[in-house]
Amino acid sequence: MTFETPEYDDSAPFEVSRSPESALPRPENEGANVCRVSAISMMFSGDGTGVRQVAPELEDMGFSQSLASGExxxxxxxxxEQFPNLRQQGYEEEGRNRVSLWQGLNEEPQPRSATxxxxxxxxxxxxRESAAAAAALWRQTGTLEGVPREAMWEAWHHLLHRWWPFEMAPWFPMLDGPPGLGMEGTDPDEPGSGLPWDAQLWTRMFDESVPRADPLTAPIVIHWLARWRLELALRSTDPVTRSLAMALLPQEEGGPPTPSQGSAAPSTSANVSTMIHGTWGWEGDWWRPGYDxxxxxxxxxxxxxxxxxTPFGWNGRYKRSARRKAGTEFQHWVxxxxxxxxxxxxxxxxxxxxxxxxxxxGTPVSELVLLSTPANKYVxxxxxxxxxxxxxxxxxxxxxLFLxxxxxxxxNHPxxxxVLFNRWCLDHGATHRPNMWAVESVMALSGL
Incomplete structure (x- = not known):
């Protein structure tokens, strides 16, 4: 199958369908397949409540009622335990047998079907959809604990033998550590390093590697392929692709939220409003005076x-400790x-x-406006x-958010x-884009 690199519009809407044919790798299906992949990643997290909260959307994109329910x-x-025999899945066929695989997941909602x-x-x-799948699979194969050493060596030989003759990208996938080391301060809305997406090279590498992997080496092959794919995605010229990959950068564990003492009520003379950017947002400008x-x-x-x-800014690092420090510093700023x-x-x-x-x-705030904010325990x-x-x-x-x-x-709280956008959109930053506020009538619906 030949893939043409589409001209992306970050906030362009797309349609979803319950038809199994929408699982095919076509540009008009890509938005729906990115969402499907991220939903499966959330299912692997074990958070049935998080899945169930978006059950109507999951059913709209073709998930069965039992999968959408978080059951x-x-x-x-x-x-x-989760990898099927990749040699029997027909990945070398046009479309890589995706329609039957998608139907199989809904008919048999098991880890092997999802994988x-x-x-x-x-x-x-x-x-975009290949980057999202790499993000989901990286989480599932990130440790490879218990994989026999001989299987690791066999997979290494298998991949090296097939990849070495090809023109290589600047990043070889067998780098140590997680993907994106040194990129924690990068803004996904800023242009990447300009590495062009080579669809034909990527599918060729996949076709030379995956269908030949046996059940023992398959997790290792996929682990390294996902690792390499994420490195490429982090250096993409497409901001949506970068944002999907950046959702996987590592965080350290955090403790329970600080017990609420109740926010001090602002006085009737409260006369300041302000904005706080998100992760990697310091280099962006949407929140600065004079910008959009x-x-x-x-x-x-x-x-x-x-x-x-200047307005309040924090370092935007993808760490709970950075957000904890920023909360305290913002209290002092106020x-x-x-x-x-x-x-x-x-x-x-x-x-x-x-x-x-x-x-x-206890920072006195009358009105808190959350824009694409994770609904975690602090929020x-x-x-x-x-x-x-x-x-x-x-x-x-x-x-x-689901990746x-x-x-x-x-x-629900009184x-x-x-305010949910009516249109389907992949742009995580769309909720601070003026054109989206206009077409979605956010001012009127929010009462702001």
């Missing part, structure tokens, strides 16, 4: 911070710059967690804080107004 989740499934579909999507020449989203909101919030100095408290606080992605941590620390605790009105703006289905294995719905 089937597979935490801690060992790689050697077979993910492997097929990994081999796609379409850039700040300028878009300024007529509605004339008190947006734009005076001396005490200095807005002693009467904040009227409206906007937070995008993990910037919403930073804002939530500040609320839990769930903050939105129930008395006296804080919450506006929760989200994509209908956000594959970046990061975080929930994407807040529980002080929360949820």
């Amino acid at each position: 089937h989740v597979w935490p801690q499934t060992h790689p050697l 077979a579909y993910l492997v097929a999507v990994l081999g796609s020449g379409l850039e 989203f700040h300028s878009f909101m300024l007529p509605h919030r004339p008190n947006l911070y734009k005076r001396r100095g 005490a200095q710059e807005a002693p009467n408290g904040l009227q409206t606080l906007f937070g995008h992605s993990y910037g919403g967690e930073v804002a939530s941590r500040a609320v839990l620390l 769930r605790a903050a939105v129930s804080t008395p006296g804080v009105r919450v506006v929760d703006v989200r994509l209908r289905f956000d594959p970046v 990061a294995r975080t929930r994407q719905r807040l529980p 002080n929360v107004t949820e």
Whole structure:
């Protein structure tokens, strides 16, 4: 099958379908297949509640009712137990047998069926869906604990023998450590290093490697293929592809949320509003005075911070410790710059967690506007804080959040107004794009 590299529009809408034929690797199906892959990754996390929260969307994209209900989740499934016999899956056929694999997953919702579909999507020449599959598979094969040493050597010989004659990309896949080392400070909205996507080379490598792998070496082959694919995705010129891969960069473990003492109610003279960017967002500019989203909101919030100095910014590193520190630093920033408290606080992605941590620390905030924010324990605790009105703006289905294995719905709460985009969109940053606010009527629906 020949793949043409599409001209991507970050916020372009797409359609989903329940038809099995929509599993084929075609540009018009790519958005739906990215979402399917990320949903399967969440199922492997074991979080049935997180899956169940988006059941209507999952059914719209063709998942069976039992899969969409969160009834089937597979935490801690060992790689050697989940891989089917790849030689029997027909990956060398046009479309890599994806329609039957997708139907097989819905008919037999088991780890092996899910993995077979993910492997097929990994081999796609379409850039975004293959990157999403690599992200999902990397989590499943990241440790390879218990794999016999002789199988590792056999897989190494198998791949080296088949890959070495080909023109190699600058990054060989057998690098030590996780993908993306040294890229934690990179902004997915900023241009990559300009590495062009070579669909034909990628599918050729896949076809030379995967169908010949035996059940013992298959997890290792897929592990290294996913590793290499993620390195390529992190250096893509397409920001959506980079955001899908960046969802996999490692984080350290964190403790329980700080117990809420209740947010101090702002005084009636609260006269400052501000914005907090998300992970990797420091190098971006949407939240800065004079740039797009700040300028878009300024007529509605004339008190947006734009005076001396710069608006609050944090290092944007993909670490819980960085977000914890940022929450404390933002509390201090508010005490200095807005002693009467904040009227409206906007937070995008993990910037919403930073804002939530500040609320839990007692920072006086009247209105918290969350933009594509993971619905993790800190955010769930903050939105129930008395006296804080919450506006929760989200994509209908956000594959970046599911690849990061975080929930994407807040529980119902009387002080929360949820605004879901009607259109399907892959752009995690779409919730701070003025054109999307206009076409989705966010101002009117949110009451802002």
